[in-house]
Amino acid sequence: GQQVMQIPQYQHVQEGEDFTTYCNSSTTLSNIQWYKQRPGGHPVFLIQLVKSGEVKKQKRLTFQFGEAKKNSSLHITATQTTDVGTYFCAFGGSSYKLIFGSGTRLLVRP
């Protein structure tokens, strides 16, 4: 079935460094969503991208949807300890369900 590959699995950065996670699909996606899950918490919706080549920004976070709509990225500029957590991409499958990537766990050294 449809699925997305999310890389890297883990990223450990020094506070102030940048961070990027990537989501790749072998098939064209109609949309992609990004969620953040803090340690011990639940996933929280960050953003949805729909258009080819779309770029959206939320403060230090930049989200991109590839031109072919087969990949997406989340970039965090100058990480802070509050950015710690696992970042998931997800896309709407052929039915009612949302298909989640395996997530990238971000650890930030203060």
Added chain:
Amino acid sequence: DGGITQSPKYLFRKEGQNVTLSCEQNLNHDAMYWYRQDPGQGLRLIYYSQIVNDFQKGDIAEGYSVSREKKESFPLTVTSAQKNPTAFYLCASSTSGGATEQFFGPGTRLTVL
């Protein structure tokens, strides 16, 4: 306040016992979902429901059962047939399925002893 509630937050059960996890939403959402998350892993879909009195199996439905008698409620029963039930269970809802944003409850951490 609108949102999704799950209870209890922590649950302990003996092996061989069925246990029901509660999920209630007051967001007036049509679609509801149950996910399982194991330590350091992603989300795996157990069951989902698009509308009252209707639900479909997700990727790992074996050993689980659900009901959707009311729009607000989507309880999950973990049966004794589930081989490895210890996990973090997350309930979510959305206005409709597929491409719409999902809102998650705080989760129930189930430990089977």
